[in-house]
Structure formats: C-alpha cells, structure tokens
Amino acid sequence: MTVPASTAPQAPSQPETQDTEKTTEKAAEKGAEPSGSTEATEPSEPPEPATAPRSRGADTRALTQVLFGELQGLQVGSPEHTRVRAALIEANLPLVRYAAARFRSRNEPMEDVVQVGTIGLINAIDRFDPERGVQFPTFAMPTVVGEIKRYFRDNVRTVHVPRRLHELWVQVNSATEDLTTNFGRSPTTAEIAGRLRISEEDVLSCIEAGRSYHATSLEAAQEGDGLPGLLDRLGYEDPALDGVEHRDLVRHLLVQLPEREQRILLLRYYNNLTQSQISAELGVSQMHVSRLLARSFARLRSANRIEA
Structure with a gap:
C-alpha cells in the first residue's frame, strides 16, 4: 500500500535540529540526560585544553x-x-x-x-x-x-668625570644598595670600601662624582622655601679683595731689592716694629735704618710701572 506523501514522516527542519542540539548540550552541562532519550549516553571525551594566548x-x-x-x-x-x-x-x-x-x-x-x-x-x-x-x-x-x-x-654631566671613576661609581652605587638591604641602614664609607676592596678615598671620590650630573646656579632661587639664591645667602664682600692687585705688585717689586732692605721693610710694615727696634735687631743706627727705608721707597717707586 502506498503511503500518501502528505502523511509520510518528514525530517525535522534545520531550526528544530539546532534547538535539539542546544537542549542536549545544556543537559549535558547540568549532568542530566536529554528528555526523551532512553539509551545510555557514552561519556564524552574530555575537551582539549584551550591554547594559552601567547604573551x-x-x-x-x-x-x-x-x-x-x-x-x-x-x-x-x-x-x-x-x-x-x-x-x-x-x-x-x-x-x-x-x-x-x-x-x-x-x-x-x-x-x-x-x-x-x-x-x-x-x-x-x-x-x-x-x-x-x-x-x-x-x-x-x-x-x-x-x-x-x-x-x-x-x-x-655638568662636570666631566674620568671613565674609571664613573665605572667605579656604578659599583659603589650597587654596593650601597646591597649593604642597605642587608644592614637595614645606610652603610658607612668604610663598609662600602671593604665590600669593593678599595680605599675610602676612592669611595668618597665616587660619591662626589655622582653629584656632578646637575649643577645648581648660585643665583637660582630656592624652590618651595622662598629663600633667595645661594649667592645672596653665602656670599659676602671681602674687604681685602680690593688689595689683591696691590699685594701682588708689592710682592713683585720686593724681590728686586737687596736682601737687607727686604728684611727692613718686612720688619717695619709686616711685624710693625719701630725704627729703633729695627736698629737694635740689625745692630745699626736708627739714622741708617731711616736712610735705607728712604732708598727702598725710591727704588720701589721707580720700578712701579703703574705710577710711572
């Protein structure tokens, strides 16, 4: 007997198949069998581990x-x-x-x-x-x-540091960090020198070299505290500064005098002795000391190119 086409069983449509598969997957995740299934399902193979994303x-x-x-x-x-x-x-x-x-x-x-x-x-x-x-x-x-x-x-670096000192400064920096971690405090210069087997003078030189990266202007104002620059705080007028050129000139002229006249001038104007004391010191008369001083002054004035 021929079954009419209208009454023949038809295959489920594609959407129904997808819904069935989704239902089966959800049931498998919950650990239950899909409804309507009477056969024992075989345990599925463990999923392959997902490939870890590359760094x-x-x-x-x-x-x-x-x-x-x-x-x-x-x-x-x-x-x-x-x-x-x-x-x-x-x-x-x-x-x-x-x-x-x-x-x-x-x-x-x-x-x-x-x-x-x-x-x-x-x-x-x-x-x-x-x-x-x-x-x-x-x-x-x-x-x-x-x-x-x-x-x-x-x-x-504002100030050029020799290569050897720069390389040694890197070692001093590293040793300082290690010793600080070990001791829980800042190490002393002797401890750093003992660690690197160098002298304490070299360690101090390296620390000083490490400060040469930046130089602060003496006229730069201090940030935050509102104080004037270092030049205004540390500088002062030296009253003897104006006499530097004159002292250098006198030193140059004195060496041109005879040794005895140099000594008389030093005793008179550097040791503040009187002519009587100078005459007793040298064993000559006070008049002779006066003549020697006058002659020395004449020679100094003639050799002084500024007054000439």
Whole structure:
C-alpha cells in the first residue's frame, strides 16, 4: 500500500535540529540526560585544553622576525623599505622603554632617555643580521643600553668625570644598595670600601662624582622655601679683595731689592716694629735704618710701572 506523501514522516527542519542540539548540550552541562532519550549516553571525551594566548613579547618577536624577513628583500631607501623599517621600530619600542626604566634614578626626564634609547634601537635594526640565528632583543639590548649610558656620560654631566671613576661609581652605587638591604641602614664609607676592596678615598671620590650630573646656579632661587639664591645667602664682600692687585705688585717689586732692605721693610710694615727696634735687631743706627727705608721707597717707586 502506498503511503500518501502528505502523511509520510518528514525530517525535522534545520531550526528544530539546532534547538535539539542546544537542549542536549545544556543537559549535558547540568549532568542530566536529554528528555526523551532512553539509551545510555557514552561519556564524552574530555575537551582539549584551550591554547594559552601567547604573551605580548612572543607576539612581538614573531612580528619582528616576519618584518626582518621582508626587510631583507627590499632596496634600502625605497618607500617599502622605509615602511617596514618604521614598523620594526614601532614594534620594538617596549624594549626601549624597558631599558630606559633602569635609569629612573638619574633624575633625567624619561622622555629624553627613551628618545636616546630609540636611536640605539634604530642602529641595532640597521646592523642586525637575521641569518646569525640570534634573537633581535638579545642583539638590540646592549646597543640600546650603551647609547643611553653614552648619553649620560657625554651630555648629562655638568662636570666631566674620568671613565674609571664613573665605572667605579656604578659599583659603589650597587654596593650601597646591597649593604642597605642587608644592614637595614645606610652603610658607612668604610663598609662600602671593604665590600669593593678599595680605599675610602676612592669611595668618597665616587660619591662626589655622582653629584656632578646637575649643577645648581648660585643665583637660582630656592624652590618651595622662598629663600633667595645661594649667592645672596653665602656670599659676602671681602674687604681685602680690593688689595689683591696691590699685594701682588708689592710682592713683585720686593724681590728686586737687596736682601737687607727686604728684611727692613718686612720688619717695619709686616711685624710693625719701630725704627729703633729695627736698629737694635740689625745692630745699626736708627739714622741708617731711616736712610735705607728712604732708598727702598725710591727704588720701589721707580720700578712701579703703574705710577710711572
């Protein structure tokens, strides 16, 4: 007997199938069997663990590797080469910021340090050879840090410090931090010298060199306290300053006199002795001392080019 087409069972439509699948999934999540099912369901296989998202550093390294592969086949100076090179610089700027963070204690604007480090990054990109098998961050970090250190050594210091003293200052700084952590207090100069096996004089010289990054103007006003500058607070007028030139001239003229006349002048005007005391000191008459003084004055006036 032929079943009419209108009465033949039809396959469920697609929306119904999706609703059934959703119901089954929800039931499986709740630990219950879907309604209408009489057969025992086989335990489903445990889901595969989701792939952990790669870190930003791994993504940057992968992108850097791809960009260097593109850069090798491009002509230097072409627009495409410039575009890929700029993309490499931008992708590796976090490396520069990481290196610049090591110099926060130098009291230098971080924007300036990052700019200097970026110059080192550009130099590293131009010199990097991917065929050597070295990761770019490993190759670029010494170049970036070296550029920043060169900036501090040549441009930041107000007073030039010898290279040996600068390198020793870095060691003194590191030893000071370690000893402070160990002792719970600031270490003494002797403790730092014993740690580094150097003299205390070298430690003091390094500490003094560390203060040469910035020089404060004597005329600069003090911030916050409203006090005048150091020049107004520490300076004073030396009353003997006006006589510096005259004293130097007298010293120059005295050496031209005979030794006995030099002694008479010193006894008279530096030891404040009278002519009678000078005559007793030298064993000559007071009149002779007076004549010698008059002759010395005549010689000094004739040799004085200013009065002449």
